[in-house]
Amino acid sequence: MPLIRNSHGKGHVRIMRVKRDSARHEVRELTVEVLLTGAFDASYTEGDNSSAIATDSVKNIINILARDNVGAENEEFVQIIARYFLDRYDHVSGVTVTATETKWARIAIDGAPHDHAFTLDGNGRPLVKLVATREASTLSSGILGFTFLKTTQSGWENFWTDEVTTLKPTADRMFATAMDAGWTWSSVPASYADANAAVFDAALKVFATTYSPGVQNTMYLMGEAVLAAVPEIAEISMACPNKHYLPIDLSPFGRAFDGQVFTPTDEPHGQIACTVGRG
Structure with missing residues (x-):
């Protein structure tokens, strides 16, 4: 044959x-x-x-x-x-x-494209949710799979270690996530569209311009910024899976790792969630 x-x-x-x-x-x-x-x-x-x-x-x-x-x-x-x-x-x-x-697009901070923070083009799926009875209702808005990253100004250090710990601490890593988020309205804003845009502006400004010692802290600070920017929101919940970019070891080929080449991988991923409210 x-x-x-x-x-x-x-x-x-x-x-x-x-x-x-x-x-x-x-x-x-x-x-x-x-x-x-x-x-x-x-x-x-x-x-x-x-x-x-x-x-x-x-x-x-x-x-x-x-x-x-x-x-x-x-x-x-x-x-x-x-x-x-x-x-x-x-x-x-x-x-x-x-x-x-x-494709990744630069995050605009105060109208200027940021040097090392990006969002995924064609990003996220907006959602709304209403829970209603004859007596009351709760309206929330949100986003699914809103993806963003930054190439520096992120680390993960001083975490709990014991006999099963293999992860090495680092003060400079890539930070990428595909966030699901929802925020509950306590009152009606002048414009839902404008208020929702303010949510993203506030959250992404924190993400892009502050050093991240961990996803947990960054999420909390993003939530604080959203509540400060949009008074009509009662609370915001966020879930941020890590989208890992793993350094490629090219030392067998005489090339040192210098933060330029990574393998993207989604699974398994860390899953971090929190809710920030007004207290």
Whole structure:
């Protein structure tokens, strides 16, 4: 039976590139697939893997090239990947590189785009909820999956440690979350739309402009800011799962980690929740 065609490679390689050579950081989050064609027939028909490039090696190459080209535009980056395989491996005849981008937009603070704090483009699903009887009703507004991040000014230190603790403390990490939040109205604002916009402005200003010693403290301070900004809100509840960006260890390839290349991962994630009210 003839082997008609074949390809192999690595799919769903998630890369966050952070260009941080100045105070104004640039972020590019990609999901990359690389598929190779060439003289690989024997690995299929004869079980001879001597010419097969391990898919794990394909992943390592993507990570290395991401580290070495943190500022490259996406169109440039996929060409860099393809050239690497074609230049290095004579038996590779073709490379298909597909990269989809998760877009991030800068948070505007007092009308100015922030240097290192971002929200996800096309962000969140607004919601309203009314619980009503003939005697009373409670109206709340909120957002599901409102996603934002900052590339610095966040840490996690001095936490409880014992024999099961493996996490290392850090004073500089990425902070990313997809927040579910709801706020309960105690009175009617002049404009619900304007009041809801003020909620986001107040919360994101705290997030972007203050050092975060932990998600817990930042959430509380965001809640305080919202209640100060919108007097018609009685309380606000927030749930913030950590969206982890894990440093990629490229030390086997002679490259130190310098806060520029990460693996995005959603699971498992920390889940932190709180409610802040007026007392």
